[in-house]
Amino acid sequence: xxxxxxxxxxxxxxxxxxxxxxxxxxxxxxxxxxxxxxxxxxxxxxxxxxxxxxxxxxxxxxxxxxxxxxxxxxxxxxxxxxxxxxxxxxxxxxxxxxxxxxxxxxxxxxxxxxxxxxxxxxxxxxxxxxxxxxxxxxxxxxxxxxxxxxxxxxxxxxxxxxxxxxxxxxxxxxxxxxxxxxxxxxxxxxxxxxxxxxxxxxxxxxxxxxxxxxxxxxxxxxxxxxxxxxxxxxxxxxxxxxxxxxxxxxxxxxxxxxxxxxxxxxxxxxxxxxxxxxxxxxxxxxxxxxxxxxxxxxxxxxxxxxxxxxxxxxxxxxxxxxxxxxxxxxxxxxxxxxxxxxxxxxxxxxxxxxxxxxxxxxxxxxxxxxxxxxxxxxxxxxxxxxxxxxxxxxxxxxxxxxxxxxxxxxxxxxxxxxxxxxxxxxxxxxxxxxxxxxxxxxxxxxxxxxxxxxxxxxxxxxxxxxxxxxxxxxxxxxxxxxxxxxxxxxxxxxxxxxxxxxxxxxxxxxxxxxxxxxxxxxxxxxxxxxxxxxxxxxxxxxxxxxxxxxxxxxxxxxx
Numbered sequence: 042x043x044x045x046x047x048x049x050x051x052x053x054x055x056x057x058x059x060x061x062x063x064x065x066x067x068x069x070x071x072x073x074x075x076x077x078x079x080x081x082x083x084x085x086x087x088x089x090x091x092x093x094x095x096x097x098x099x100x101x102x103x104x105x106x107x108x109x110x111x112x113x114x115x116x117x118x119x120x121x122x123x124x125x126x127x128x129x130x131x132x133x134x135x136x137x138x139x140x141x142x143x144x145x146x147x148x149x150x151x152x153x154x155x156x157x158x159x160x161x162x163x164x165x166x167x168x169x170x171x172x173x174x175x176x177x178x179x180x181x182x183x184x185x186x187x188x189x190x191x192x193x194x195x196x197x198x199x200x201x202x203x204x205x206x207x208x209x210x211x212x213x214x215x216x217x218x219x220x221x222x223x224x225x226x227x228x229x230x231x232x233x234x235x236x237x238x239x240x241x242x243x244x245x246x247x248x249x250x251x252x253x254x255x256x257x258x259x260x261x262x263x264x265x266x267x268x269x270x271x272x273x274x275x276x277x278x279x280x281x282x283x284x285x286x287x288x289x290x291x292x293x294x295x296x297x298x299x300x301x302x303x304x305x306x307x308x309x310x311x312x313x314x315x316x317x318x319x320x321x322x323x324x325x326x327x328x329x330x331x332x333x334x335x336x337x338x339x340x341x342x343x344x345x346x347x348x349x350x351x352x353x354x355x356x357x358x359x360x361x362x363x364x365x366x367x368x369x370x371x372x373x374x375x376x377x378x379x380x381x382x383x384x385x386x387x388x389x390x391x392x393x394x395x396x397x398x399x400x401x402x403x404x405x406x407x408x409x410x411x412x413x414x415x416x417x418x419x420x421x422x423x424x425x426x427x428x429x430x431x432x433x434x435x436x437x438x439x440x441x442x443x444x445x446x447x448x449x450x451x452x453x454x455x456x457x458x459x460x461x462x463x464x465x466x467x468x469x470x471x472x473x474x475x476x477x478x479x480x481x482x483x484x485x486x487x488x489x490x491x492x493x494x495x496x497x498x499x500x501x502x503x504x505x506x507x508x509x510x511x512x513x514x515x516x517x518x519x520x521x522x523x524x525x526x527x528x529x530x531x532x533x534x535x536x537x538x539x540x541x542x543x544x545x546x547x548x549x550x551x552x553x554x555x556x557x558x559x560x561x562x563x564x565x566x567x568x569x570x571x572x573x574x575x576x577x578x579x580x581x582x583x584x585x586x587x588x589x590x591x592x593x594x595x596x597x598x599x600x
Contacts, residue, residue, distance in 0.1 A: 052156030053077030056328030094213025168262030203230030388438030407582025412446030
């Protein structure tokens with residue numbers, strides 16, 4: 042396409058704004074029109090919960106760019122409070138409606154980019170549109186929410202949904218001194234992650250005074266005379282609150298695309314190819330409105346995150362202006378703060394791989410390293426789960442939770458996944474080290490080393506969930522004081538330092554599963570005993586993982 046053509050972009054936040062700015066940087070001849078139905082363009086919607094909690098004090102700080110800046114710096118025609126009403130693909134025209142005047146007019150395009158985002162889902166229950174029930178998508182939403190909190194002097198809130206927005210809003214409402222209850226229909230918050238990795242998050246939320254209603258959902262809302270709300274749950278429970286945040290998920294804004302006949306995927310998003318092109322060669326789509334290929338599984342997925350949206354907008358601009366660019370696919374790399382904890386993940390989870398029928402041939406290991414050298418003051422533990430291919434060691438996913446250094450490790454692993462890296466690459470990764478920042482064997486290296494041992498056959502591992510259906514001889518190689526604090530009921534305690542002299546106490550006609558606190562000593566025991574012809578495996582992640590799994594199992598069964 043010649044650079045002097047006309048580009049119309051519908052949606053002026055992450056994907057649309059980045060597409061517009063990139064297109065101008067590539068071409069001074071192109072005519073670029075940015076249509077946004079809201080009153081702001083390019084605002085930081087990821088910062089909205091933190092503005093509610095007064096971490097971000099000034100509303101203006103959320104405004105990344107203004108229409109004036111787009112016009113003056115980039116010569117981009119920004120039209121706020123204008124909605125694209127329809128697309129005429131045969132004529133290559135968009136019908137636009139001005140919100141204030143009601144005026145309708147048409148604009149021709151040579152290239153059209155759809156970036157309308159996704160809208161918060163409102164559950165179809167009685168009273169869902171009552172005053173005091175809010176979604177958090179844009180600045181006007183937050184203004185109304187803050188006004189309601191002030192008006193009612195709010196003291197108690199219910200957050201429906203325990204995903205990103207739900208957890209961030211919970212933390213920020215708590216900062217205001219508001220008592221919060223989370224109602225999540227799954228048996229865990231952050232349902233994208235595996236349940237055992239979320240056990241510390243549940244503990245942290247309860248420690249901070251947050252009430253959890255897991256495996257429960259809202260069935261109805263009722264307004265009281267004083268403006269407060271009665272929330273009825275499917276379980277029969279009732280909550281009395283001053284406000285409700287709906288954070289049960291988002292739905293792609295595909296009305297325009299559907300009405301003009303673009304291909305829509307099974308997940309409800311616009312289908313695009315790797316060049317962000319829709320089923321119409323003159324229309325592109327980016328951001329929360331699209332389905333993309335999952336980088337790990339190759340299956341269609343929906344990744345409503347700001348990072349991918351910005352990159353997709355940039356790629357669409359490149360392709361429109363004649364460059365050969367492709368999107369590698371989504372891998373869902375994310376991070377979320379929950380009070381004093383950070384949780385992060387990248388790639389596929391165990392549950393996602395099993396749901397897709399792809400778990401066969403996969404393996405997982407757990408470790409519980411410190412964020413930096415333990416001899417340096419202030420080291421904090423984290424829990425890390427690495428998922429990989431048993432055949433060739435390709436890294437498929439990782440999840441971590443801890444107080445510090447979590448996102449740093451997940452980011453490294455995310456890059457390894459994007460480059461089709463293996464556990465051997467993690468094992469050999471050269472990462473920055475000083476005692477206050479990391480360890481000579483970084484948690485990333487340790488995860489790679491443990492997994493590489495499995496792939497090479499240097500160690501045989503077992504998983505705690507397999508214990509109930511198996512009958513091994515369970516060997517606890519921790520010290521007696523550690524054993525006394527808590528242990529597996531059937532376990533026999535022989536400390537690692539005594540193991541060489543007490544091998545005669547172990548059976549040679551029965552499989553032995555060894556464990557310690559985090560997996561290191563049981564690995565040493567496994568190497569010692571296997572070379573002395575014992576049939577032995579090491580329980581990955583040690584007793585810490587056992588405790589995580591127990592809590593996760595309790596959540597899954599609703600206990």
